[in-house]
Amino acid sequence: MRHGGQILVDQLVRLGARRAFCVPGESFLAVLDALHDAPISLVTARQEGGAAMMAEAHAKLTGNPGLCFVTRGPGAANAAAGLHVARQDSTPMILFVGQVPRGHKDREAFQEVDYRAAFGGLCKWSAEVTDTARLPEYVARAWHVATAGRPGPVLLALPEDVLSGTADVTDLAHPPIELAPTFESTAQDALGWLAGAERPLIVAGGPHWSEEAAADLGRFATAQGLPVALSFRRQDYLDNRHPGYAGDLSVGGNPKLFARLAEADRVLLLGTRLGENASKSYTALEPGRPGPSILHVHAGPEETGLVWRPDMSVTADAISFIRALARQAPLGRDWSGWTSALRADYEAWVSPRQTPGAVKMEEVVSWLSENLGEEAIVTNGAGNYAAFLHRYFRYRRFRSQLAPTSGSMGYGLPAAITASLEYPDRPVVCMAGDGCLQMTVNELSTAAQYGATPIVVVANNGRYGTIRAHQERTYPSRVAGTDLVNPDFPALARAYGGHGERVERTEDFPAAFSRAGASGTFAIIELMLDPEALSPGQTLSEARAAGEARR
Template sequence: MKQSDRDPARTGGQLLAAGLKIHGVDLIFGVPGESFLAALDALYDARDRIRFVACRQEGGAAFMAEAYGKLTGRPGVCFVTRGPGATNASIGIHTAFQDSTPFVLLIGQVSSEEAEREAFQEIDYRRMYGPMAKWVAQIDRAARIPEMLSHAFHLAVSGRPGPVVLALPEDMLDATATVADTARYRRVAAHPGAESMRRLREMLERATRPFLILGGGGWDAQACADIQAFAEANALPVGCTYRRQDLFDNRHPNYAGDISVGLNPALERRIRDADLLLVAGARLGGWTTSNYTLIGVPRPAQAFVHVHPGAEELGRVYQGDLLINAGMPEFAAAARALAPVKAAWAEATRAARADYETWQQPVASPGALNMSEVMRFLRGRLPPETIVTAGAGAYIAWVNRFYRYTGFRTQLGPTGGAMGYGVPSAIAAKLVHPERPVVSFSGDGCFLMNGQELASAADCGARVLFIVVNNGIYGTIRLNQERRYPGRVIGTDLTNPDFATLARAYGLHGEVVESTADFAPAFERAWGAKTAALLELRVDPEAASPRATLSAIRAEALTARKRGAGHQ
């Protein structure tokens, strides 16, 4: 039998749709474009298996795909058009790269006969995306679609997960080819060697003040259960890196807190005083290490064990006593299988937990609405399976410090500080898990960077609770502006719409909350709404963070400046 008898001729668009089905894709997020109409037409025939979610801007679509990748462990897929569509989507690729999220971006490209002419909306995607993707390629022949799509999916999930970009010339998607389909992709991961695990146990036996730090991508629910069992068996105190608090149940007695924005001073001292740091999955970037000051670079003061799925990361910044290249599920299973050591530090672990509980207590803040009290209410009211999403801004300090994440993938947020993430990621979360509650946090500046995706929520029937923390400023920038250039305010004041009215314009439930006492009843009304809902929390801009007001930050900076001038 000839191959042509087994495999009929198909267009590039049909081959692409077939490949996406084979690789288990059920959701594609995108904004349609003329450059990939042939692919869209093929997806029409696959609509019983693959849903194309039409978004209102490519940045929002890319964030949705990134959130899908985080939630499922499978590559999130985003489809955008050439030129402006691709540039808009770049924020999602950068986020996926820094967050180690599996992601496949498909871009319609100019036709082959127009290439290299600076044609309408033409971009060289290898040059554009090269620094922030694991692989960037252009498929110039339809016959190579199965091969290159398979490679893209394999690469996105293997080793350190991350984004892959494929450019698809318009004429290639219309061309026909006779070619066999590939099998579904499989994740490839390194396993920790027996000798490495033996050495790890020996180092634990010698330690008196060990500390376990969890972070990075590539985890799954079983890996989290395994690492929790390992921590329990060895009475280890555990901290999670920025935006990775859901890797370990925050209610667990071994949990000591998050190592990120607004670090608990007691936890900071505990990490500095540790004699063994076991870091699993985390790159240990600037947010986690207080700009590389928390842990010595390049040689930590403590005995240092670094486990990471990407061999290229090991030894890159920190020189370790033991470096283990392994996938997180593989390492966590091996760690759980280790015979426990005699933990002489159990009392220290209990003390670390007590420090965390103290740090969780609400704090006084200016204004009628206290965000720490809001978070305490939500901590007690939201079901444990709730998915909480957030973008970037000063409001994050309140969410990070006062909310407790109960299990794997109850938290979605960008480690790279991308504003505008909270709204689209929440919509994706609700589409992936319609049975679970989803709550999205955004600041007023953060929200308006992707607030148009409320239309997508309405289109999809995604019943999300959106919380907008409105303080009328770019909070993080103002905070640092006052710290470095006190009193010289420029560019950080905002003029905002009435966000509740905006939500109602999209057909959603919307309310304004101006006091702590009003939050709980407003929440219950929003929670019971039959549509998505938005609560606009109007907070005092003085409440810059849980640790200091804007005025206090400014006064401290001015005092320091005067003191410095006096010594000149």
């Protein structure tokens, strides 16, 4: 006989779980008891949103579901931010939420929530376990649903008395071994379709990617002479030095690349949903309007045809299909002129555009790009500062980028902590804005507790810069709600036990970064930016002038 918490944890161990994240709660004490002796490393975060983002980042890094335990009511509500990231990023994740005892249900008991109703739209599957003996079944199903097809988050609500109750039950077997199809014949059909193109374009992204898949994509693009664009915040899916790499379809991305997407006559969507950001708000390609012929490859059959009406579709994970494509002989088509033109557009785009102020983000990011090794992992959340990273940093190795395609602020620090714990020998750099960092800055305490050593480079312009830019373009000179009063970030880092420095001139950054790396702990380097420097392509004054011109 085992209590429910032990049954649950034993099943997770059989499924291959190695790490879990939590904020402890009285509603799942039995799980915490079982984790005490389990071969699962438990990381205690400071807020449930940070814990859920750490779990999501762990899933991106490992391919296994990110596991997060939170308490009922407010704990689950706080964790919703991480669920949203997992949903829009197609990341496998399981959120275990404590629940009131079964005998207290439907009385609006203390912190009671109907999780299936409240979180159903954020999750692939939401369920509540009502029988201790069925815990292995529910946990195994949650693992499968989170990883199958288009991956995503699953929520399991766990009544307190189900976890504390006992049962004599057998654990389910480990996950089945999947026999991956070869897709050789289908890949030949896809190449036959591509052969009819004058201006072909591959757009790669989405889930199910790996270092091997990134190499296969490079070999396929080289053999066929094809240009490749990557979707929003999937820039590490192909070595950016590859001659066929055309850039990323991102927020504030290269207008010429979006124009090339509209100009292409055959587009191979490889693993990506090609969402709003990657399609320039559905304007580079417009759903329901005539456009290029599309071949859509996606693991979720419900995705092909959901937005874009493809001429052909393949239900397959990107890893398997790009492996089959990379094995095919060259078609012999000469697309060199088209591919070279897209590459030239990219090279021109990443040539730094000078911004005002003594600290220039374009130079800081360019220095990081040139001096960080291929093994470095760079994380970020959301904000105008991220546009500098997208534009000027060249990713060379798969899984060197951890960023939310959902555009969630606060993601960079929790993700960096996870990356540092998972790969303690690899440099980890978190890029954050002053507003973005303060969403989860309390997780510096988590970094201190578990020995994570990311270097956080915070761009301080004293405002929510992205929203300020939108304000100036839409309601110029009518500013409300976007100015910030910030703490002394280096002093804050030191208060948490880390290293902190402030940089007020670009030329001082390399030495500051070197000292941060040598500190042996986590660090914050605060960049004091000119408030005029909004984004790589526009200053504050230019945004206001554009808004005035539209009035």
